[in-house]
Amino acid sequence: MSYALFWSGGKDSLLALDRAQRRGLHVTHLVNIHESNSGRVRFHGVRTHLLEAQAEALGLELISKATHPGSFEDAFLSALEALKGRDIKGICFGNIHLSDIRAWYECRTSANGFVHVEPLWNSAPRELIDEFLARGHRARIVSVLLQHGHPSWLGREFTDGFVAELAADPSIDLCGERGEYHSFAFGGPLFRSDVLVRSLGTFEREGHLILDLALARPCAET
Numbered sequence: 001m002s003y004a005l006f007w008s009g010g011k012d013s014l015l016a017l018d019r020a021q022r023r024g025l026h027v028t029h030l031v032n033i034h035e036s037n038s039g040r041v042r043f044h045g046v047r048t049h050l051l052e053a054q055a056e057a058l059g060l061e062l063i064s065k066a067t068h069p070g071s072f073e074d075a076f077l078s079a080l081e082a083l084k085g086r087d088i089k090g091i092c093f094g095n096i097h098l099s100d101i102r103a104w105y106e107c108r109t110s111a112n113g114f115v116h117v118e119p120l121w122n123s124a125p126r127e128l129i130d131e132f133l134a135r136g137h138r139a140r141i142v143s144v145l146l147q148h149g150h151p152s153w154l155g156r157e158f159t160d161g162f163v164a165e166l167a168a169d170p171s172i173d174l175c176g177e178r179g180e181y182h183s184f185a186f187g188g189p190l191f192r193s194d195v196l197v198r199s200l201g202t203f204e205r206e207g208h209l210i211l212d213l214a215l216a217r218p219c220a221e222t
Helices: 011-022 048-058 069-085 099-111 125-134 160-167
Strands: 002-006 026-035 061-067 090-092 115-117 138-145 181-187 197-205 208-215
Touching: 002 011, 011 026, 011 090, 011 125, 011 181, 026 048, 026 069, 048 061, 048 181, 048 208, 061 069, 069 099, 099 115, 125 160
Parallel strands: 002 026, 002 090, 026 061, 090 115
Antiparallel strands: 138 181, 138 208, 197 208
């Protein structure tokens, strides 16, 4: 039985993939829905070509659907149809403890005949982020919600030291589950090679400060 995983490109998606594979689930596809007008993942600000690079490095096929906020459900249902055409029987998600978000997805996946899997569900945020680091995964923060996060987080890679800094502020969810920040995973044991990126600067959109990333240029041949 084959599974797909709903993929944002961040650390929780990667850990969900890791846990699913360790449970013996045969994950063959990633699914992402991005903004049609920008070609980026909403709130994350990550360009679709970076998601394609992640999928390639992970050895998985990416199914990508474009949308705008008013048509998200249409794009999601279109993605489900694409998965049916590839004989996918189950879908994994990276939700942690937001019951309304989980219910929205589970209602639609189950109604369309898919097995709904939540590898991270109800795990403590500190447990998850410690596991992420212990497993050797790598990610950095690429988007900060300015109302609840701090601009200095932008671009920081998750390390024991940085996690300790985040944990010192009890007002935030350590995994960013309330939208405080979003991340980009770029390396670790599941990747065939690191996804190397370069920064093009920063910009603000919908209350988020976003690090604008592109794939790193290959070294010139000599």
